[in-house]
Amino acid sequence: MARFTPPAADAMRARLLLAARDEFAAAGLVGAKIERIAAAASSNKAQIFHYFGSKEGLFDALLAQTVAETFDEVPVDTDDLAEWAARLHDSYVRRPWAERLATWHRLERGSDGALEAVIASNTEAVAAVEHAQRAGVLPRSYRPAVLLGLVMHLAAFWSSTSPEYGSLVAAVAPARRRQIVIDAVKALVGG
Template sequence: MNEHAEGSSTRRKLLDAARSEFAENGIAGGRVNRIAERAGVNKERIYGYFGSKEKLFDAVIMEALTELGQAHPLTQETDLDEYIGAVFDFHRARPDLLRLLMWESLHYRKEDLPSDEARSQVYLDKVQSLAQLIGREADARTAISLFSLIGIAAWPSTVPQLLTMVTGGTEPAVDEATLRASIIELGKRAIGA
């Protein structure tokens, strides 16, 4: 294996191990020793590749958000039902992203978020697309609509225990298809579509 491929492989292993560690324990509770052990590398590689545990966490968050954005782009040609359903499905299948975002919100204050410009641009583009899709201006109201749409689609995976309590029992009283259809309908109503 050449040096570049080996470095890429090590970086990939570190990101995968860190994603699991941070999703389980957050940035404060995440341990570089466990990340290195999961990745099968010396913990000094973390500092060599990322500089610090915080920068590794930031790289994990950026990668997860990029993955979400690429998996489910929102363009002016997007079918809104499909988009809401895809965001719901993504979070049901990958609750680690929601856990990472919750840990991030506990660790950083709003003013201290790293990579804020790059991250914001992804969502500003989505606001533009949503505005075109529903025939509105790309203003604060449309931005709040996008935020609400994402929240509605992600909330059942963020607090599944609340879903169980609200639907009345130890198991959700609604099946996944009914929940998904309800989320899509509610999401469209929330943005006035």
């Protein structure tokens, strides 16, 4: 008789997060169904509760992972904030679920759902901007957190635009969109 060997905990957790990514990006926290996530991961609801405690815990873990992956893939570069914004834009194009998850988080969790891991990532990025401002690399025309937020929103402009507004800028080619991000950030920081 063949002996049953359960999958490694990390592999199961990763499968659940991947399945959750697609479900939460499509339906948000409220609309997502634990049953669909479990089925897509070839798992069950009990595993979700074992690893994440709740549907909300799974969503939070996924959002924290997505933010960490984004900053790992595109670490803040205060020496060339415009090019960093372009790389962040590229990341959002390659990973459309990242912006969708952030939007669902804002809509459904609001300030009540602040995640320490995300706060820590943002705090590190703001500290880097502040350091660059003090060193004279970046202008002090905006507070560090405001400047970083403006740059991040410029990078996300194309991926977070509503369909109604998107139709007004649909003729802008993808390569041009990237260049617009660069040009806008350069104008913002005076470069």
